[in-house]
Amino acid sequence: MxxxxxxxxxxxxxxxxxxxxxxxxxxxxxxxxxxxxxxxxxxxxxxxxxxxxxxxxxxxxxxxxxxxxxxxxxxxxxxxxxxxxxxxxxxxxxxxxxxxxxxxxxxxxxxxxxxxxxxxxxxxxxxxxxxxxxxxxxxxxxxxxxxxxxxxxxxxxxxxxxxxxxxxxxxxxxxxxxxxxxxxxxxxxxxxxxxxxxxxxxxxxxxxxxxxxxxxxxxxxxxxxxxxxxxxxxxxxxxxEREAFCVFEYIYFARPDSDFRNRNVHLVRKNLGRFLAEDYPVIADVVTGVPDSSISAASGYAEEAKIPYQMGLIKNRYLGRTFIQPTQRLRERGVRLKLNPIKQVVWGKRVVLVDDSIVRGTTAKHIVQLLRLAGAKEVHLRISSPPYRFPCYYGIDTSQASELVAVGRSVEEIREMIGADSLEFLSVKRMVEACGFSYDSFCTACFTGDYPVSLEKRVSLPNDF
Ligand code: SF4
Structure with a gap:
């Protein structure tokens, strides 16, 4: 998240x-x-x-x-x-x-x-x-x-x-x-x-x-x-050598009302959610998205799966974004202040929770816990991008490779750590398809390790790849 x-x-x-x-x-x-x-x-x-x-x-x-x-x-x-x-x-x-x-x-x-x-x-x-x-x-x-x-x-x-x-x-x-x-x-x-x-x-x-x-x-x-x-x-x-537009602009960074390459970001995100529903269906009562950046993907998932979309989590918009705060300890506190589930929406329900990515995994774990405390019977986490396994060296701060939850862990191990009933990620192939352009025209390095601009010597990749 x-x-x-x-x-x-x-x-x-x-x-x-x-x-x-x-x-x-x-x-x-x-x-x-x-x-x-x-x-x-x-x-x-x-x-x-x-x-x-x-x-x-x-x-x-x-x-x-x-x-x-x-x-x-x-x-x-x-x-x-x-x-x-x-x-x-x-x-x-x-x-x-x-x-x-x-x-x-x-x-x-x-x-x-x-x-x-x-x-x-x-x-x-x-x-x-x-x-x-x-x-x-x-x-x-x-x-x-x-x-x-x-x-x-x-x-x-x-x-x-x-x-x-x-x-x-x-x-x-x-x-x-x-x-x-x-x-x-x-x-x-x-x-x-x-x-x-x-x-x-x-x-x-x-x-x-x-x-x-x-x-x-x-x-x-x-x-x-x-x-x-x-x-x-x-x-x-x-x-x-090739164009390599950051695929994460579509997935998360950009505002949904922006367009890149004549494709609207909100509609691309809906597509990502749709593909996720096609590839990873689950029997559930309600679909919800983590506000704000995952709402588009969640609505795409709900439409495709024919499961009602509901606002299950509310974001307090007046705190500022928590990642301004530098330490992990403060970040976790920021999450608690920032999100609140709507009990009446999730109580006794099998919930599909759609999020755009999992980086360190601490936030996803916390949100799953929040939904369970609010009475959700099951929480099925669906991620509208592949596992984030490689650091970005092109302007996004993801900290160290050692902090990335998907490095050295299988999807099942991540699921266990987060505490969801099921967990699925969109594949690289389907992510690129949902964006509507060929693999070769994107940077997907944080998912694939395929860095379009070769790295200088001092940069090291996670040692299990
Ligand atoms: S590694 Fe590439 S795709 Fe990932 S965030 Fe950085 S620029 Fe974007």
Missing amino acids: VTLGELREECGVFGVIGHRDAALLTYYALYALQHRGQESAGIASVRRDWIEARRGMGLVSEVFDDEILGELESDTAIGHVRYSTSGESLLVNAQPIVVRFKHGSLALAHNGNLINAHLLKERLEGEGSIFQTTSDTEVIAHLIARQPWSDLEEAVLAALKEIRGAYGLVIMTKDRLFAARDPHGIRPLVLGRLNGTFVVASETCALETIGAEFVREIEPGELLVIPKEGEVYSLQIDKG
């Missing part, structure tokens, strides 16, 4: 150029992207010849107020919401980061993780760079600053050719916006249009929130240059 503390999220980015309400639009867009990171939020905007940035720890609504947004008023801005997938949970690591160098000022906001950041950092430090943060994003800034090119565009392109891993990146100067996506397209990034100006965002839900129309996705390996005046054009960073 990832929504309650087992899997930490990545980040959300947004950028707009040439709109007089740029800062306010960025604020609204970050609101829409809040699910992608709740640890810190930031907006940078162009103020005449310099770049002004405001960053803070907490939710978008906690970091910004009218006065701050007034100070950021501009026609060009970028924004970021963060969960720390690399670098510590500190204000200094909040984004966008702003640097000043020979080309002027530059602001960067990055979603993803670079697998060669430590090597690049070592090299740059050897060459005299001084780092102020522990985030990967500063490595990109230093790389750009150290390029010999006199033209900024060439410098950005050359820097991006050196980095490896996953990124959806927006870079802002006083008269240009750059939007770049890693050569495998692991992390999402979309282009929209609003009243003749361009915006970029991690997800389409941010475009809809501000009334922008969707234009297209930034292509894997594309560096899109959006000048304040003049035509938009594309440069090629590199072509990955």
Whole structure:
């Protein structure tokens, strides 16, 4: 159950150029992207010849107020919401980061993780760079600053050719916006249009929130240059061997009202639930889903199985997401505060509980216990993704391989540990089919160990694979 503390999220980015309400639009867009990171939020905007940035720890609504947004008023801005997938949970690591160098000022906001950041950092430090943060994003800034090119565009392109891993990146100067996506397209990034100006965002839900129309996705390996005046054009960073869009965006990360590759996330999740019902039917009285991210899959399961869907668990929405809290002890307490079963729905019933994933297993165990305490006669757990067996190195913090419950355990052993009457996972093949694209177009590494960008030496896989 990832929504309650087992899997930490990545980040959300947004950028707009040439709109007089740029800062306010960025604020609204970050609101829409809040699910992608709740640890810190930031907006940078162009103020005449310099770049002004405001960053803070907490939710978008906690970091910004009218006065701050007034100070950021501009026609060009970028924004970021963060969960720390690399670098510590500190204000200094909040984004966008702003640097000043020979080309002027530059602001960067990055979603993803670079697998060669430590090597690049070592090299740059050897060459005299001084780092102020522990985030990967500063490595990109230093790389750009150290390029010999006199033209900024060439410098950005050359820097991006050196980095490896996953990124959806927006870079802002006083008269240009750059939007770049890693050569495998692991992390999402979309282009929209609003009243003749361009915006970029991690997800389409941010475009809809501000009334922008969707234009297209930034292509894997594309560096899109959006000048304040003049035509938009594309440069090629590199072509990955294959596209490898993160399948977990469909399963859990993205908001259900977002679309990727012209497929709506909610409908894909319903499909995952449907396939799960086809492959793993069970005689039961009621189907329920773990709120919020599993509701779509649960409704798909219920429809296919012809078992009534009921809201069996209620989430307290006002606590903030528990995975902001750093320790396991606090996370478990967060789960108790956050979910409550509806006794009248589950009492004396055989319940199918649908969840999107099991990472460490502690939350699933707790929810099964909650349902039993509320009187459920049987609890059949159905997971709309395969067992999560490999750590993600592309921007999702799943902690160590040793913490993943599916590493070294059979499904039966996991079931026993969680205490469910039955437990089934969707297979990799069926997951990919439900998403509607070929296996080769996805990153499925956390389920298969098939990493699309080969890992550096210091990364080790679980030893039973
Ligand atoms: S390893 Fe998993 S979570 Fe990470 S990018 Fe690949 S599919 Fe997404």
